[in-house]
Amino acid sequence: MIKTTMENTLFLQSDVKNPFEIYSRMLADTPIFWDEQNNLWAVYSYAACAYLLNHRAVEIPAQNALQNGKLNHHAATLVENLARIANPPRHSMLKEVAALVFEAMQPADTAELLDILIGNRRSEIDWVSDVCKNLPVLSLLRGFGFSDSDCEEITPQIEPLTKILLPIKTDEQIASINESIGRVYHAVAEHLESRNFLINSDTLKSLNEDEIRAALVSNLIGLLIQSYDAGRGLLSNSLRQLLLRKPNKKSDYIRRFVIETVRYDPPVHNTRRILVEDVAVGKSEMKKGQQILLVLAAANRDFQKFNRPTQFDIARTNNLESLTFGAGEHACLAKHFSINLTVNVLTYLLEIFPQIRLLENKVTYEPLINIRLPERMRLFLK
Numbered sequence: 001m002i003k004t005t006m007e008n009t010l011f012l013q014s015d016v017k018n019p020f021e022i023y024s025r026m027l028a029d030t031p032i033f034w035d036e037q038n039n040l041w042a043v044y045s046y047a048a049c050a051y052l053l054n055h056r057a058v059e060i061p062a063q064n065a066l067q068n069g070k071l072n073h074h075a076a077t078l079v080e081n082l083a084r085i086a087n088p089p090r091h092s093m094l095k096e097v098a099a100l101v102f103e104a105m106q107p108a109d110t111a112e113l114l115d116i117l118i119g120n121r122r123s124e125i126d127w128v129s130d131v132c133k134n135l136p137v138l139s140l141l142r143g144f145g146f147s148d149s150d151c152e153e154i155t156p157q158i159e160p161l162t163k164i165l166l167p168i169k170t171d172e173q174i175a176s177i178n179e180s181i182g183r184v185y186h187a188v189a190e191h192l193e194s195r196n197f198l199i200n201s202d203t204l205k206s207l208n209e210d211e212i213r214a215a216l217v218s219n220l221i222g223l224l225i226q227s228y229d230a231g232r233g234l235l236s237n238s239l240r241q242l243l244l245r246k247p248n249k250k251s252d253y254i255r256r257f258v259i260e261t262v263r264y265d266p267p268v269h270n271t272r273r274i275l276v277e278d279v280a281v282g283k284s285e286m287k288k289g290q291q292i293l294l295v296l297a298a299a300n301r302d303f304q305k306f307n308r309p310t311q312f313d314i315a316r317t318n319n320l321e322s323l324t325f326g327a328g329e330h331a332c333l334a335k336h337f338s339i340n341l342t343v344n345v346l347t348y349l350l351e352i353f354p355q356i357r358l359l360e361n362k363v364t365y366e367p368l369i370n371i372r373l374p375e376r377m378r379l380f381l382k
Contacts, residue, residue, distance in 0.1 A: 009035045009042035009293055014367040019269065023298035024310070031302075032284045040272075040291040041284070046302035046323065048281050049294045054328040057277035058292065059087040061167035070171070071164075072178040074185040078164060081218035084226060084330065085165060091329060093207075098219040102333055108142035110135075110344040118381070124359065127377040128236055131345075133159065136231025137224050139341055144220065145195065150187050157184045158228045165225065167272065184224075189217045227334045229371050230325070233267020234258070234342050236374045241265055241312065242346060243358050249350045251343070256314040258342045263322035264312050269297040270370050271326065296323040297372075355382040 009026075013019065023044060026033060031045035043049050052058045063071075063079050071079060079085065083094035117131050117138075125131070137158050141151045160176040161184065163169055169177070192213070207215070238261040248254070273292045278285070286292070300322045301309040307316070325335040349356055359378040366373045 008037050009033065009040070009295075010038050010369055012367045012369060013269065013365040013372040019297070019372070020301060020310070023295060023301060026295075027298055027302055032281060034284075035293070038293075040293050041286055042293045042295060043281075044295045044298040044302075046299040046305035049296060049299040049323055050327055051281060052273065052279070052292060052294060053323070053326060053330070055279060056088075057275055057279050057288075058273045059276050060085050060330065061272055061274045061291065064168050070169075070174045072181065074181045075164065075177050077214050078181060078185070078218045078221060081215045082164075082222045083219055083333075084222055088329075094215060094219065095329065095333075097215045098222060098333055101216060101220050102223060102337075105140065105143035106145075108139045110139065110341065111348050113138050113142065114345065114348055123381065125379050125381060127239065127379050128232065128374055129376065132232035132235045133228075135235065135345070136227040136338070136341060140224055140227055140337075144191070146187075146191055150191060154184050154187055154224070157181075158224050161221070162225050162228055184221060185217060188220055189213065192216055192220070223334060226332060227337060229373065230267055230332065230334055231338045231341060233371060233373050234262065234338050235345060236377055237261055237265045237267060238342050238346060239349070239379075240358065240363070240374070240377060243356065245312075247350055249347070251347055253314070254346050254350075255339075255343045256319070258339055258346065259319045260312060260314045260316060262324045262339065263300045263306070263316075263319050266297050266300060266322070266324035267371055267373060268324055269372050270295045272370075294323075296326070299323045353381045356380065 011019075011022075016022070026042070026044045031043070032048055033042045033044070034040075035042050043052060063085065081094060083091060083098040086094045113135060114131070117134055118125060134155055137155050138151055141154060146154070157180040160173075160180045163173040164177050164181075166173070238258050241261050241264070242254075242257060248257075271294050273294060275286055275288050275290050275292065278288050280286070300306070303309050305321070306318065325332040325338075357380050359380050363377070364375045366375050
């Protein structure tokens with residue numbers, strides 16, 4: 001088990017009952033901390049996290065697996081074209097591709113998808129495995145017009161593909177990525193070709209047809225990958241927070257509730273960056289080549305940014321300023337999609353199942369460092 005001491009800033013979320021106690025201590029004692037054991041800067045304060053997320057000298061770490069030639073052709077193509085992990089100058093072009101792809105999506109019928117996933121069950125379900133691991137991806141695929149057979153083919157392959165965003169991967173993760181990417185890449189490429197999906201943009205005039213196709217396919221897959229963890233985490237955390245309190249069916253209440261959950265109980269707890277130049281943050285002199293752990297969940301509870309940050313308050317005036325989905329050029333494109341999907345889902349559940357309740361209060365979390373995701377949530381539906 002990884003020790004969660006002040007000297008070691010990296011820990012598995014499965015090993016920690018309440019990471020916010022650690023974050024609170026670090027915010028009070030050392031909001032910018034040099035972790036000698038892990039050879040990185042851990043940044044907890046809102047101001048420092050926001051500053052570094054927007055700094056031109058702070059970039060996404062390189063993909064070691066790609067450099068070592070372990071990823072197969074389709075996986076390597078995905079890495080080379082994903083806006084989420086690209087750095088300047090290529091990032092701006094790929095981000096435009098990803099944004100234009102997202103704009104082409106039509107809203108899916110959330111109620112219909114929930115009816116399919118929940119089925120005729122009106123008693124007990126596992127909210128995480130039955131719904132949350134499927135709904136965000138299915139919503140996107142349906143929104144892009146994929147067939148039912150394509151949805152059945154692609155959806156189970158997205159979970160292993162989320163590991164492609166990790167800068168350092170185990171051989172087991174690489175093997176899983178290589179096994180899953182082929183089926184997904186071919187299905188997405190064929191679908192886009194059948195729809196004659198083209199983007200007219202001055203930014204893309206320098207690319208040939210193959211390069212544009214690779215960028216389109218990769219970033220649609222990237223949207224599926226990004227929505228998977230963020231979407232299921234927000235769906236789980238928002239519903240749990242709602243059921244621990246007295247639910248209100250009004251849509252404006254639910255939207256404000258979800259936005260506060262994004263701040264108070266986010267799925268994403270930290271993200272990594274690397275310095276390409278020396279950067280000074282307050283009294284801390286960060287050097288070129290050093291890594292940074294931006295603890296976004298701690299920044300969301302910084303008392304210098306949020307009034308009474310440890311209290312869940314949907315009336316807070318600056319809830320939308322949380323850093324859960326990042327900031328600057330690499331802010332998550334799936335932010336509004338994830339929030340809107342969660343609002344629609346909670347509204348549906350309270351309407352259809354007015355007596356919905358949790359069957360257990362204890363929550364265990366997956367053994368991940370950067371994301372806090374419940375392993376299961378048993379619900380009674382009635």
